[in-house]
Amino acid sequence: xxxxxxxxxxxxxxxxxxxxxxxxxxxxxxxxxxxxxxxxxxxxxxxxxxxxxxxxxxxxxxxxxxxxxxxxxxxxxxxxxxxxxxxxxxxxxxxxxxxxxxxxxxxxxxxxxxxxxxxxxxxxxxxxxxxxxxxxxxxxxxxxxxxxxxxxxxxxxxxxxxxxxxxxxxxxxxxxxx
Numbered sequence: 773x774x775x776x777x778x779x780x781x782x783x784x785x786x787x788x789x790x791x792x793x794x795x796x797x798x799x800x801x802x803x804x805x806x807x808x809x810x811x812x813x814x815x816x817x818x819x820x821x822x823x824x825x826x827x828x829x830x831x832x833x834x835x836x837x838x839x840x841x842x843x844x845x846x847x848x849x850x851x852x853x854x855x856x857x858x859x860x861x862x863x864x865x866x867x868x869x870x871x872x873x874x875x876x877x878x879x880x881x882x883x884x885x886x887x888x889x890x891x892x893x894x895x896x897x898x899x900x901x902x903x904x905x906x907x908x909x910x911x912x913x914x915x916x917x918x919x920x921x922x923x924x925x926x927x928x929x930x931x932x933x934x935x936x937x938x939x940x941x942x943x944x945x946x947x948x949x950x
Contacts, residue, residue, distance in 0.1 A: 781825045782832045786843025787907075788820040794842050801848045808855060809835040837861045841913060845906030853902070853913055862919050864910040869930040877908060883929045884910055891935055895925050898942045921945050 786794065795802045795815060802813055811826040813835075822839055826832050834854060841851035841861050853859045866884075870877040885892050885905050896903050899922040901914030912922045921942060928938045 779825050779827055780829055780832055781823055782836055783821055783823050784836050784839055784843075785819070785821050786839060788817065790843045790845075791815060791817045791820060793848060794822070794839060796848065801842075804852070805835055805838060808852070809838075811835050813839075841904075841911055844909055844911040845904035846902065846911060846913065850902045850913060858915050859913060860916055860919050862912045862923055864912070864923060864926055864930075866908050866910060866930065869927075880930050881905055883935075884926055886935065891929065891938075894939055895922055895942065898939070898946055899925065 793801070796804075802815065805811065806813055809826070809831045810828060811824050811831055814823040814825070816822075824832050824835050824839070826835075838848075838851045838854050838861075840863075841854065842848050844863060851861075854861055866877055866880050870880050883891065886894070892903050892905060895901070899914065899918045901912050901918045901922040903913075903922065903926075904911040910926055912919045912926070914922065924945075925938050925942050928941065929935070933941075
């Protein structure tokens with residue numbers, strides 16, 4: 773029986789302003805993703821579309837997550853942590869908590885970021901995750917348990933919990949898990 777591998781293609785759209793970051797200086801990020809992921813990337817800067825092709829559905833899925841993370845504001849080096857099996861990427865849509873109110877969306881974004889970025893930094897530090905607040909979303913990259921804890925903390929902030937309460941929750945959970 774002759775098994776021939778079939779190329780699979782998957783398309784993802786990212787904000788046009790993030791395309792140069794995905795490509796990188798002298799195409800270094802694009803080339804690194806292609807080499808490490810065993811994929812081919814076809815990038816359309818005008819549309820903000822990226823076509824990922826490979827024979828491996830798993831690598832397409834991993835690289836797609838990396839590209840989405842870059843599109844949601846992550847530094848490409850941080851997004852590439854997703855090549856490691858133990859890391860995951862999760863996206864929280866702030867609109868799910870703000871409804872249609874633009875004012876509420878801005879206020880909730882501010883709660884997650886905190887004054888001078890303090891809230892975001894605290895959650896990252898105590899959950900050992902990387903967080904990006906971009907547009908109407910909050911992205912989280914890290915180990916499964918850590919991402920789950922960060923997600924819970926962010927959702928607490930988005931539903932109105934006080935920052936101090938959220939920090940205590942994270943620290944307590946860290947003591948239990950650690």
